[in-house]
Amino acid sequence: xxxxxxxxxxxxxxxxxxxxxxxxxxxxxxxxxxxxxxxxxxxxxxxxxxxxxxxxxxxxxxxxxxxxxxxxxxxxxxxxxxxxxxxxxxxxxxxxxxxxxxxxxxxxxxxxxxxxxxxxxxxxxxxxxxxxxxxxxxxxxxxxxxxxxxxxxxxxxxxxxxxxxxxxxxxxxxxxxxxxxxxxxxxxxxxxxxxxxxxxxxxxxxxxxxxxxxxxxxxxxxxxxxxxxxxxxxxxxxxxxxxxxxxxxxxxxxxxxxxxxxxxxx
Amino acid sequence: xxxxxxxxxxxxxxxxxxxxxxxxxxxxxxxxxxxxxxxxxxxxxxxxxxxxxxxxxxxxxxxxxxxxxxxxxxxxxxxxxxxxxxxxxxxxxxxxxxxxxxxxxxxxxxxxxxxxxxxxxxxxxxxxxxxxxxxxxxxxxxxxxxxxxxxxxxxxxxxxxxxxxxxxxxxxxxxxxxxxxxxxxxxxxxxxxxxxxxxxxxxxxxxxxxxxxxxxxxxxxxxxxxxxxxxxxxxxxxxxxxxxxxxxxxxxxxxxxxxxxxxxxxxxxxxxxxxxxxxxxxxxxxxxxxxxxxxxxxxxxxxxxxxxxxxxxxxxxxxxxxxxxxxxxxxxxxxxx
Numbered sequence: 001x002x003x004x005x006x007x008x009x010x011x012x013x014x015x016x017x018x019x020x021x022x023x024x025x026x027x028x029x030x031x032x033x034x035x036x037x038x039x040x041x042x043x044x045x046x047x048x049x050x051x052x053x054x055x056x057x058x059x060x061x062x063x064x065x066x067x068x069x070x071x072x073x074x075x076x077x078x079x080x081x082x083x084x085x086x087x088x089x090x091x092x093x094x095x096x097x098x099x100x101x102x103x104x105x106x107x108x109x110x111x112x113x114x115x116x117x118x119x120x121x122x123x124x125x126x127x128x129x130x131x132x133x134x135x136x137x138x139x140x141x142x143x144x145x146x147x148x149x150x151x152x153x154x155x156x157x158x159x160x161x162x163x164x165x166x167x168x169x170x171x172x173x174x175x176x177x178x179x180x181x182x183x184x185x186x187x188x189x190x191x192x193x194x195x196x197x198x199x200x201x202x203x204x205x206x207x208x209x210x211x212x213x214x215x216x217x218x219x220x221x222x223x224x225x226x227x228x229x230x231x232x233x234x235x236x237x238x239x240x241x242x243x244x245x246x247x248x249x250x251x252x253x254x255x256x257x258x259x260x261x262x263x264x265x266x
Numbered sequence: 267x268x269x270x271x272x273x274x275x276x277x278x279x280x281x282x283x284x285x286x287x288x289x290x291x292x293x294x295x296x297x298x299x300x301x302x303x304x305x306x307x308x309x310x311x312x313x314x315x316x317x318x319x320x321x322x323x324x325x326x327x328x329x330x331x332x333x334x335x336x337x338x339x340x341x342x343x344x345x346x347x348x349x350x351x352x353x354x355x356x357x358x359x360x361x362x363x364x365x366x367x368x369x370x371x372x373x374x375x376x377x378x379x380x381x382x383x384x385x386x387x388x389x390x391x392x393x394x395x396x397x398x399x400x401x402x403x404x405x406x407x408x409x410x411x412x413x414x415x416x417x418x419x420x421x422x423x424x425x426x427x428x429x430x431x432x433x434x435x436x437x438x439x440x441x442x443x444x445x446x447x448x449x450x451x452x453x454x455x456x457x458x459x460x461x462x463x464x465x466x467x468x469x470x471x472x473x474x475x476x477x478x479x480x481x482x483x484x485x486x487x488x489x490x491x492x493x494x495x496x497x498x499x500x501x502x503x504x505x506x507x508x509x510x511x512x513x514x515x516x517x518x519x520x521x522x523x524x525x526x527x528x529x530x531x532x533x534x535x536x537x538x539x540x541x542x543x544x545x546x547x548x549x550x551x552x553x554x555x556x557x558x559x560x561x562x563x564x565x566x567x568x569x570x571x572x573x574x575x576x577x578x579x580x581x582x583x584x585x586x587x588x589x590x591x592x593x594x595x596x597x598x599x600x601x602x603x
Contacts, residue, residue: 079490094485096478098549107478108489110471122470166489 007070009034009205010055010086010174015064017050024050025061026229032174037196037206039216041249042226048209049178051226055207056088056176057081068173085172089163091179097152101144102126102133104151105166136169137161140198142191157188161195168199175199176207181215193219213242225249233257299542299558306562310569317572320447327449328518330564331456332357333531334557335511337538338463339390339504341556344539345467346500347480347548348397348404352389353508354532355415358524360386360512362419365428365522368435375434383509389415390505394498412532419524428522439517452514459510463553476500480548529581534563537584540591547599563587 012030016023025047032038042048053059055066057075066073068084075081078088095104111125111132112118118125134147142161144154151162160180167175177196181189193215200206210216216223217237225233225248233248233255240248247253310317336353343350364382367373373381389411396407438452467473475496478486487493515526542559544551563584570580 078488082490088488090488094482094488096481096485096549098481099474099477103474107474107486108491110474112471121465122472124469124471124474 006033008032008067009069010207011067012051012055013065013067015051015054015061015066017047017054017059017061023229025054025064027064028226028229028231030055030224030231032205032207033222034205035200035203036221037200037208037219039208039210039220039223040226041210041213041216041223041245043249046226046249047229048226050229052088052176052178052207052209055081056086082170086174086176087167087171088176088178089160089167089180091182095151095159095162098150100148100150101137101154101162102130102147104162105129105133105136105169107166109170132169133165136165139202140165140168140195142195155188156184157191160184160188160192164192164195164199168202168204171204173205174207175204176209178209179211180208181210181212189215213246217242217245227251231257299555299562302541303558303562303565306565306569310565310572314569314572317569320445322568322572324441324447324449326561326564326568327453329568330560331450331452332511332515332518333534333538333563334456334560335459335507335514336531336535337542337556337560338459338553339507339511340535340539341463341542341544341551341553342467342476342500343404343504344536344544344546345476345480345548345551346497347483347546348497348500349536349546350393350404350408350501350504351532352393352408352411352415353504353511353535354527354529355412355419356386356389356505357508357512357515357531358527359389359415359419359422360509361516361526362423362428362522362524364435364512364516365431366423368432369428369430369522375432379435379513382512383506386509386512387502387505390502390508391498393505394501397501398494398497416528423522423524425524427524429520431516431520431522435513436517436520438514439520450518452517455510455514459507460553460557467553472496472499477549480550482549530584533584533588534560537588537591538563540588540595545595545599546592547595 008031010030010032012028014027014029015025016027017025028047028051030051040048040051050059054061057078057080060074060076066075068086073084075084081088096107099107106129111128113123113125117123130147137144137147140161142158142165144158144161151159154162160183164177164180167177180196181192184192196206196208196219208216208219220237223235223237223240223245224231225235225245227249235245235248244253248255307317316322336357340350340353360382363385364378367378367381368375393404393407393411396402397404438455439450441448441450443449467476475486475491478489478491479493479496483493516522519526538560539551539556540546540559541562542551542555542557544555566583566587567580570583
């Protein structure tokens with residue numbers, strides 16, 4: 001209570017995950033603060049995906065703690081994480097192409113009519129779902145012709161826009177974006193990057209996993225650098241340049257944090 | 267809170283504009299099949315004076331009712347990107363269970379019907395269980411259960427035909443007159459089932475999930491839909507519709523026939539679904555289209571008989587029909603992706 005520092009909304013301490021002989025996470029720490037975009041970078045095999053899967057409930061760490069708003073949480077499935085207010089956007093456009101935009105936004109969480117039509121006959125409230133989906137699209141400034149368009153009629157960028165809008169609609173605490181632009185062209189990537197910023201500006205903290213350093217440095221408030229299953233540094237675009245961050249990521253520069261961790265391990 | 271680049275999109279009106287509605291109607295599922303139905307009917311009415319007579323059309327509907335009800339279950343399964351090859355023989359088994367219990371075992375009509383329907387539901391659960399728990403393709407599972415149901419039909423019936431059925435078993439074959447034509451209660455039941463299936467598929471969250479599972483199963487799972495429960499439910503409901511179809515078959519033929527439902531009904535149900543515009547790739551289609559598709563199949567069989575085409579050529583024609591319809595589906599699918 002006495003500390004003026006903001007509390008992390010999501011944090012992890014000493015997460016460990018083994019795949020047989022392979023150590024994917026070697027006691028990684030993590031923290032995410034309200035209202036920020038935190039980028040996670042690291043070479044292939046550094047443990048980015050494993051960390052994200054642990055935070056989004058897709059796998060259970062062997063050891064360590066995850067805390068959401070100061071309370072210990074144990075996600076046994078992505079559904080658990082979602083119930084706790086953490087939504088994930090995947091790189092491979094996880095949408096249902098034949099269904100329309102509004103149906104995709106509400107898929108798995110459909111709104112029913114009020115009164116006996118909804119309770120007894122389980123009737124969908126299509127009007128309400130369309131109105132709310134349209135409102136979210138307007139707020140996030142995603143340009144589409146109509147909320148009743150089938151998703152397959154949209155461009156790749158717009159489709160990812162649907163996935164991001166769905167996450168932003170339902171996330172109460174955190175949005176995780178796992179390489180959201182990996183499958184997109186240049187112009188479409190730009191649209192999605194702007195969209196990520198608008199999600200943050202609406203007050204939701206974002207975890208962004210990306211390989212693309214210019215994008216990371218453009219968007220991120222802080223950058224969490226993974227190497228060999230550990231967090232070796234947290235930098236900001238103000239304190240470090242891109243080559244410096246890459247040097248830390250590849251192990252060319254040993255950070256104090258990493259040296260301390262190595263000593264501890266010996 | 268303040269970004270400089272503000273190209274604020276105008277608030278979208280949630281109501282659909284007239285132009286959108288019109289476009290929606292033009293692309294409405296069922297329109298293409300409906301045109302095909304009208305063309306087929308026009309063709310046969312030119313070839314035969316008797317075709318358009320009320321008496322003949324009510325006969326077409328009676329012929330459609332069994333395949334029509336089978337095709338409801340088949341639609342559910344195909345929407346999830348599966349297929350059910352066992353529907354015809356499962357129906358045949360249900361029909362034998364009903365009639366044998368009622369005739370040879372002296373079971374009252376209603377429990378006999380219920381047990382026959384339960385047998386079909388059991389096969390639905392078996393199909394769905396194997397597809398979800400063992401993760402086998404529906405094609406292989408139902409090819410297996412097709413043969414199991416076929417064998418059981420002959421074992422249970424001892425290859426005997428059951429006739430002299432109690433009148434309650436024949437209820438849905440009875441007719442009433444309306445506007446100069448005879449309708450069976452079975453046709454009414456079929457239309458009611460179509461209405462219920464339409465409601466479930468288009469107006470409930472469960473229906474959305476059926477489409478979503480067939481469209482992109484992984485995406486559906488990631489949104490939190492319990493895809494296996496949806497699949498199991500779909501196969502179980504399909505079993506229920508085969509049971510009801512068995513009851514209608516008994517009422518129409520007034521027999522329990524171990525040789526019923528082995529080839530024609532099986533293929534016709536799939537033909538009806540595909541002619542009705544439902545994609546074999548899953549996720550697209552409608553049960554209203556299936557009703558039209560089933561009617562097209564019925565009109566073809568009736569019309570070909572009226573103009574004196576031998577039964578064996580009817581097989582030829584339905585075979586060609588189903589391949590044509592599947593080809594159209596394949597070509598449009600390729601254009602989409």
